[in-house]
Amino acid sequence: MISPHGLFPQRPGDIDMTLQVDASSPSPENLPLPPGKSGLPLLGETLEFLRSSRAFIQRRQSQYGPVFRSHVLGSPTVFLLGPEAIQWIFAGEGKYLKNRWTPGVRQLLGAHCLSMIEGEEHLERRRLLAPHFSYATMRGFVPTIEAIATRHFERWAALPGDFTLWPAMRELAFEIALALIFGQDTVDVPFLMRHFKSWTAGLFVPVTVNLPWTTFGRALAAKKAMVGYLEQVVSERQSRTEQPPDLLGSLIQSRDEAGNPLTREVIVDELQLLLFAGHDTTVTATSNLLLMLAQYPDVLQRGREAVAGLQGPLTLDGLRAMPYLVQLLNEGMRLIPPIGGAFRVTTRDVAYNGYRIPKGWMIPVSIKSAHGGSTWSAPERFDPDRFGSERNEQKKPGTFIPFGGGPRICLGQHFAMVEMSVMLALLLKHYTWELVPGQDLEYVQVPFPHPKSGIQLRVRRLG
Ligand code: HEM
Known part of the structure; x- marks a missing residue:
C-alpha cells in the first residue's frame, strides 16, 4: 500500500497536529501530582533509570499505572505511557512542551542547530x-x-x-x-x-x-x-x-x-x-x-x-x-529503535488525565516502550509480517515511532x-x-x- 506521501506508507509517527488536546481544561491548579516518588536528594532515581530504563518503567507502570512521577537526570519527571500519551506529547510541542536535551547533549551539540532552536x-x-x-x-x-x-x-x-x-x-x-x-x-x-x-x-x-x-x-x-x-x-x-x-x-x-x-x-x-x-x-x-x-x-x-x-x-x-x-x-x-527515546519539558502547568504536571518538569518520549506496548502481538518476537497489509499491526497512531513525531x-x-x-x-x-x-x-x-x-x-x- 503506497500513500500519496511518497515511497513509503505514511508513518503513524506523523501525528495529526490538528488533534484536539485538552491542555487548558480542566485547570491544572487543583489537581494532584501523579503517583510516584522523588528518590534520593539530588540524584533522585537516576541510577536505577540508567541501569535499565525498560525495567525502571515496567516496575513503576505495574505499581502506579501509565502515569507516574519520578526524579531522573537532574529533573522532576513525569512518565506518560501508551499511544494516547505519545500523541498528547507530540501535539504539545510549542504549546505546553518544548524540546529538552540531557546536559551532555546540550554542551556537545551547537546551540544554533535545528535540535536546539x-x-x-x-x-x-x-x-x-x-x-x-x-x-x-x-x-x-x-x-x-x-x-x-x-x-x-x-x-x-x-x-x-x-x-x-x-x-x-x-x-x-x-x-x-x-x-x-x-x-x-x-x-x-x-x-x-x-x-x-x-x-x-x-x-x-x-x-x-x-x-x-x-x-x-x-x-x-x-x-x-x-x-x-x-x-x-x-x-x-x-x-x-x-x-x-x-x-x-x-x-x-x-x-x-x-x-x-x-x-x-x-x-x-x-x-x-x-x-x-x-x-x-x-x-x-x-x-x-x-x-x-x-x-x-x-x-x-x-x-x-x-x-x-x-x-x-x-x-x-x-x-x-x-x-x-x-x-x-x-x-x-x-x-x-536506534533512538530509544527523547525528552520534553513543560512550559507551563498542564493537566493530563486528572493529574497536574507543573511547569519545568521533564516528560520522556519512550520510543522503546511504545514499540513494546500491548497493541503489538508477541512484541518481543522478530516478525516482519506484522507490518504486512494483512495484519498491519501499526495502524494505531503513537505505537510505532522510530522517527519521533510532531513538529520535531x-x-x-x-x-x-x-x-x-x-x-x-x-x-x-x-x-x-x-x-x-x-x-x-x-x-x-x-x-x-x-x-x-x-x-x-x-x-x-x-x-
Ligand atoms: C534509522 C535512521 C534514523 C532514526 C531512527 C532517526 C530518529 C530520529 C528521532 C527519533 C528524532 C526525533 C528526536 C526528538 O523527538 O527530539 C530525529 C530527529 C532528527 N533527525 Fe533523525 N533519525 C534517523 C536518520 C536521520 C538522518 C539520515 C538524518 C539526516 C541526514 C536525520 C536528521 C534528523 C534531524 C535534523 C532531526 C532533528 C529534527 C528537529 O528537531 O526538527 N535523521 N531522528
Whole structure:
C-alpha cells in the first residue's frame, strides 16, 4: 500500500497536529501530582533509570499505572505511557512542551542547530532544509547511494576472513551523509570520523566533567577540532561565486526576510548535527537488522525472494515495488529503535488525565516502550509480517515511532528509509553473511544499542 506521501506508507509517527488536546481544561491548579516518588536528594532515581530504563518503567507502570512521577537526570519527571500519551506529547510541542536535551547533549551539540532552536526559527530552518530530504532529491540520489554502498560491500566480501560490521557500516553511512551534505567536495573523512567517535561517546555520559582524561572532556576536545575543521570548509565554500546544489550550498545561500545570510557559526552547528544524526542512526538500524536476519534464516529467505526480480541499477520506483524491504526495516527498528527515546519539558502547568504536571518538569518520549506496548502481538518476537497489509499491526497512531513525531519528527526519515532500502536490497540480492561463532552478542544500550562484539561477520558475494 503506497500513500500519496511518497515511497513509503505514511508513518503513524506523523501525528495529526490538528488533534484536539485538552491542555487548558480542566485547570491544572487543583489537581494532584501523579503517583510516584522523588528518590534520593539530588540524584533522585537516576541510577536505577540508567541501569535499565525498560525495567525502571515496567516496575513503576505495574505499581502506579501509565502515569507516574519520578526524579531522573537532574529533573522532576513525569512518565506518560501508551499511544494516547505519545500523541498528547507530540501535539504539545510549542504549546505546553518544548524540546529538552540531557546536559551532555546540550554542551556537545551547537546551540544554533535545528535540535536546539524553537518556534518560528525552528520551522523556518526545517523549511530551508526540507528540499534536500524530499523524494525528488532522493530519486536523484539513489545511484550515489548504490555506488558508495556497492564499493563498500565488495570490499567486505573480498576480505579473506571475518570483520566487525559496526565500524565498517559507520564508514559507509558516514560517506553517504557526506555526499548528501558536501556533494562532490572532498573532505578529510578519517579526521572527521575519528573525532566523531570521541564526540559521540560523550553524548550520553551521566557525569559531564570537562577534564582531559574523562570521556566527556575528550568529547569536548573532539568538538573543538571538528568545529575548527568545518569552519575552514564553510569559509572556502563561502569564497566561491557559485554554490553547487548540495545541502551546504543551500545553507550558504539562505537569506532571512531582511536579506541576511546564516552566520558561519550557525552553518557549522547545523553541519555537525546533520553529520551526527545522519549516520549513527542508520548504522544502528541496518547493523542490528543484519544480525536479526542472520539469526532468522526463514525471514532472510523471504527477503531474498522479495528482491529476486531486481535487475539493473536500483531506482526509487524499483524500491517501491518491494514493500517487504520496508517491513524488514520497520520490524528491525520496532524491536531495537536506534533512538530509544527523547525528552520534553513543560512550559507551563498542564493537566493530563486528572493529574497536574507543573511547569519545568521533564516528560520522556519512550520510543522503546511504545514499540513494546500491548497493541503489538508477541512484541518481543522478530516478525516482519506484522507490518504486512494483512495484519498491519501499526495502524494505531503513537505505537510505532522510530522517527519521533510532531513538529520535531526526524527530518531525515525518508532519506534514511531510502538509504537503508538500497543497502538492504543490494545485500539481499548479491551477498551472503554469517555470524562468526562464539562472539559476545549481549547488548549495550549507550550511545546506540549494539552487541558488545560489534557483530563479527563473514560476507561473501553470491553467484
Ligand atoms: C534509522 C535512521 C534514523 C532514526 C531512527 C532517526 C530518529 C530520529 C528521532 C527519533 C528524532 C526525533 C528526536 C526528538 O523527538 O527530539 C530525529 C530527529 C532528527 N533527525 Fe533523525 N533519525 C534517523 C536518520 C536521520 C538522518 C539520515 C538524518 C539526516 C541526514 C536525520 C536528521 C534528523 C534531524 C535534523 C532531526 C532533528 C529534527 C528537529 O528537531 O526538527 N535523521 N531522528
